[in-house]
Amino acid sequence: AQSVTQLGSHVSVSEGALVLLRCNYSSSVPPYLFWYVQYPNQGLQLLLKYTTGATLVKGINGFEAEFKKSETSFHLTKPSAHMSDAAEYFCAVIPGSSNTGKLIFGQGTTLQVKP
């Protein structure tokens, strides 16, 4: 079965520090990959996506992620954290073998940003 693993349910960084949120997937065929962010009492918003082409993907709010097929990873990074980045982040995949668009989500990582 396809799965998504986010390492670390909680990550805490200081304001201005590097943000690194880890995501690994299992898929026999390269999938489509997404990162979503959820602020309190809101729905999920798309941060960035990888479908094909360049493996380094830039998203909104200064976030980027790199698809590494050899490592089956799609880690999310941001060079300098802002207080406003505090939220829950979800990695998600549409398996490459899927023709339905059914999105599989990781368990989420809560990012805390300390002043």
Add this chain to the structure above:
Amino acid sequence: DAGVIQSPRHEVTEMGQEVTLRCKPISGHNSLFWYRQTMMRGLELLIYFNNNVPIDDSGMPEDRFSAKMPNASFSTLKIQPSEPRDSAVYFCASNRGPNSPLHFGNGTRLTVT
């Protein structure tokens, strides 16, 4: 673009009552998804529709749950009878089709006492 619209935002009901959650997808999107989010289970896909037709309802937990999509601009998720363990945030999402990003509504927070 008004986004995906869900109603109500909050619902508090007593065990045994019927609950109906509503969703209006983004115009032009032909796939609609219902998710449930809890602390214990995270985000679970309950059911999704393509062109108003249910494609996969394997995530619907029990027969107490049912979902309909009578037309391209409206869907409902019904729980009858409701139970305390149904308490969660229910999200509706839509997209243009396979492999395109999902757009989420702000959710309905359901509390069953």
